[in-house]
Structures are given as C-alpha cells and as structure tokens.
Amino acid sequence: MEVLPLLIEAATALLTACGLAYMVLALWGARAYVRSVRKHSAPADAAPGVTLLKPLKGVDPRMYAGLASHCRQQYAGPVELVFGVHSLTDPAVAEVERLRTEFPEAAIKLVECTQRLGTSGKVSNLVQMLAAAQYEHVVINDSDILVSPHYLTGVMRYFADPRVGMVTAPYLGRTGLGGRERTVWARLEALGISTDFMPGVLTARKLEGGIRFGLGSTLAMSRTALTKAGGMEALVEYLADDYELGKRIAAAGFTVELCGEVVETTVPGYGLKDFWDHQMRWARSTRDSRKLGYVGLGVTYCVPWAILTVIASGGALWSISLLVFSLLARIAVALTVGVGILRDEQVLRDLWLLPVRDLFGLLFWFWSFAGDTVVWRGEEFRLKDGKITRAT
Known part of the structure; x- marks a missing residue:
C-alpha cells in the first residue's frame, strides 16, 4: 500500500478530530455565555x-x-x-x-x-x-x-x-x-x-x-x-x-x-458574486485582525474534513461513522447557539444546508490567504494590518 494515500487519510481524520474537539469547546462556550x-x-x-x-x-x-x-x-x-x-x-x-x-x-x-x-x-x-x-x-x-x-x-x-x-x-x-x-x-x-x-x-x-x-x-x-x-x-x-x-x-x-x-x-x-465578495471581506478582515486565531480556524470545519476522510479512505466503514458523528456534533452546535441562544428559527428551516455552508466556509478560509483585496460598497480596497487603502 502506498504511503501518500495513508498520510492523506490520517491527516484528514486528524483534522476531523480537531474539528470535533472544537464543537465541544463551542458547546462549552455557549453554556458559559x-x-x-x-x-x-x-x-x-x-x-x-x-x-x-x-x-x-x-x-x-x-x-x-x-x-x-x-x-x-x-x-x-x-x-x-x-x-x-x-x-x-x-x-x-x-x-x-x-x-x-x-x-x-x-x-x-x-x-x-x-x-x-x-x-x-x-x-x-x-x-x-x-x-x-x-x-x-x-x-x-x-x-x-x-x-x-x-x-x-x-x-x-x-x-x-x-x-x-x-x-x-x-x-x-x-x-x-x-x-x-x-x-x-x-x-x-x-x-x-x-x-x-x-x-x-x-x-x-x-x-x-x-x-x-x-x-x-x-x-x-x-x-x-x-x-x-x-x-x-x-x-x-x-x-x-x-x-x-x-x-x-x-x-x-x-x-x-x-x-x-x-x-x-x-x-x-x-447573488453568488455579492455573497463571495462579502464573505471574503469578512474572512480577510478576520485574518488581518486575529492572525494566530484565524490560522487555527481551518481545523474547526469537522464536516468537510470528515467528507474528505470518507473519500481518502475509499468509503471505509470507520470513516462513514466519523462523518455521521461529525454531522451530529455540528447539528448540536447549530441548534444550541442558533436556536437555543439566538432564537433564530431560520436555522431549522435551512439546517439541511449546513454541510454546504461549512464547505463554503472552508473554501473561504483557504482562499482568504490568496490575496489582500476586499470589496466594500462596490469599491475595491487593499487591506494591510487592519487598514484599508483604495486599490489602484
């Protein structure tokens, strides 16, 4: 068996475990709040x-x-x-x-x-x-x-x-x-x-x-x-x-x-473009404001990492079980904070979109490191150390 596929499988499984640990921390934080x-x-x-x-x-x-x-x-x-x-x-x-x-x-x-x-x-x-x-x-x-x-x-x-x-x-x-x-x-x-x-x-x-x-x-x-x-x-x-x-x-x-x-x-x-622009402004602003914390944000997306683990393992039973457990943990956080604390009934309406939202979230996190421009009120700016200047 080749070493690289095993390393990828182990890496995605480890990232999934880190994401699950974050879900526990989120529930802990919600209780404290x-x-x-x-x-x-x-x-x-x-x-x-x-x-x-x-x-x-x-x-x-x-x-x-x-x-x-x-x-x-x-x-x-x-x-x-x-x-x-x-x-x-x-x-x-x-x-x-x-x-x-x-x-x-x-x-x-x-x-x-x-x-x-x-x-x-x-x-x-x-x-x-x-x-x-x-x-x-x-x-x-x-x-x-x-x-x-x-x-x-x-x-x-x-x-x-x-x-x-x-x-x-x-x-x-x-x-x-x-x-x-x-x-x-x-x-x-x-x-x-x-x-x-x-x-x-x-x-x-x-x-x-x-x-x-x-x-x-x-x-x-x-x-x-x-x-x-x-x-x-x-x-x-x-x-x-x-x-x-x-x-x-x-x-x-x-x-x-x-x-x-x-x-x-x-x-x-x-539309897709406005959604993308707004999310990238949000992501790059957070990246610039909380540099160390933002680097760790990528490991919090347990569901996307669990999906990648299923793919990397070739659909092994243990990886499917890990995906199910990740989905349950993610739903628990969504219901606890979104419904229990914020009283946002839209969460129940759109709960089926949660994996899609997390896949986009991980994509935004990756892409936020690819540049320093943001779009704000239709204008393009460059972001550095929290400050913005008009892009030329």
Whole structure:
C-alpha cells in the first residue's frame, strides 16, 4: 500500500478530530455565555442618559423598521438619536424626517458630516456625529439593525460595573420573506452567522476569559473609555472598526461584555458574486485582525474534513461513522447557539444546508490567504494590518 494515500487519510481524520474537539469547546462556550447572561439579568439601579449614533448612507428595504425600533425603547433614562449623513441630499434624510413625524416625542438630531477624515466614510461620519452627542454613554450600530423594546435596558445594565468600558451584542441575519430576497446565497449567509460566526465568538469568549473586541451589531461605550482608547479619530483608516474599537478599549484597562440582547441584521438577496465578495471581506478582515486565531480556524470545519476522510479512505466503514458523528456534533452546535441562544428559527428551516455552508466556509478560509483585496460598497480596497487603502 502506498504511503501518500495513508498520510492523506490520517491527516484528514486528524483534522476531523480537531474539528470535533472544537464543537465541544463551542458547546462549552455557549453554556458559559448563558450563565453569564443569567448573572446580569437583575434590573439596574440607574438608567444613565444614552445617545444612539446611527450613520446612514442610502436606503435599504428594511432600514426604516430598524430605525423605528430604536424609537420604541422602553428605557427608564433619557435617550437621543443622532443620525449622520455625508450630504443632506442623501435619500436617508427623508427616512429621518419620517421618523420625526411618526415619533414626535423622540429626541432626534440630524448631522451633515461634510468632512472626509479617512478611507472609512462610516467612521469619518461617526467622529463628526460624536460632537453632537449629549450624553456620556453612546451606542453605535448599523442602520439596518432591528432591536427589541428592551434593548437599551439590556445593554445599559452592564454599565453598573464601572470596570465595563464597552458592551456588544450577539446578532442573527434575517433573510427576506421570499422571492428574490430569499436566495440560496442569502440563506447560506444567515445560516453562517447563527451557526458558525456566533459559536466562534462564544468559543473565543470562553477560551480568552472574556471578549476583547466589538461586534458592529452593537458598540455601547462610555465616552471616557472611548477617549482613553484613543477616540474614533484613530480608526478612520480601519476596515473592522468594530473589532479594533473593542480591542483598544480592552487594552485601555476596561472590560468588554457580550450582553443577552440579540439583535437582527438584514441579509440582502445576494447573488453568488455579492455573497463571495462579502464573505471574503469578512474572512480577510478576520485574518488581518486575529492572525494566530484565524490560522487555527481551518481545523474547526469537522464536516468537510470528515467528507474528505470518507473519500481518502475509499468509503471505509470507520470513516462513514466519523462523518455521521461529525454531522451530529455540528447539528448540536447549530441548534444550541442558533436556536437555543439566538432564537433564530431560520436555522431549522435551512439546517439541511449546513454541510454546504461549512464547505463554503472552508473554501473561504483557504482562499482568504490568496490575496489582500476586499470589496466594500462596490469599491475595491487593499487591506494591510487592519487598514484599508483604495486599490489602484
């Protein structure tokens, strides 16, 4: 018997075993997170004033529903919403005026951010919006984020501990109701958020004794912590500004907490190219931000490695048993995090796509090392050490 086929078979079997070990760690991380959320479920004694910062550019189909959900907060303290656009000719301005009409009691400000301070237009706008913020605590999230009426209450209770500098939130991706919006690529993206990305966040949280990064779904922080971390101005050239901001606040001596409030983001009706571009931007951004951890990400895909083991072994019974065990472990993680924690019913709908999503995930991981370009809002950029420059 030739040595090379045996080595390949042994290598894929070992990688499958590593992937199974990761599944156990993911379940462990999920359990630890649930216990932490229960620990912080008591009502807070105080409700400090909060400024919600919402940078806007253009209008997405479900953007207004997300903006309106922030106006329906059942929060005991004062709240203001500060929206920022690069130009008052932006179509998003009409949506802000619509909010003012529907919620006349809401404290709403609109800031025209005329300066371009760096490559990231979003961060550039945030720098200018901060000047209009009234309160010590600010919450930043994307324009399409949909939240519950108890969102601010669930986020702000963590600041009762003066050591907390940032609170971030888990999220799920909501696909369209049907038709062109619910493409297979959109379903794969949403499935990946709930069953791949979020389990990874919970695993990192457990292994590292907490999280030291932020998620763009929610970046709640005190302005004191933000200042000590170097301010928003230092991030105008960064692609993953959410990750970098959490990292800097943690480095400044504060803790970063992952709260129990799950929010929703909208997954567009992607075609293959848009899906590929978005996933590669995500993969290369993570690769650039968490270099050592990202190298190990490849071994977490137990199902693809188990499929390759079946092929390498010529369909041996033991390899088929390993594949079945890998599928069961993968489904256990998907249901525990996606359904049990995130309450994402789409996971049940698309559970049969899980092996396909993992095969794509492994492909994205391999291909992410093949270059340093990313596509963001239709423009191509080069990524180096977290910073982006326009590709020439």
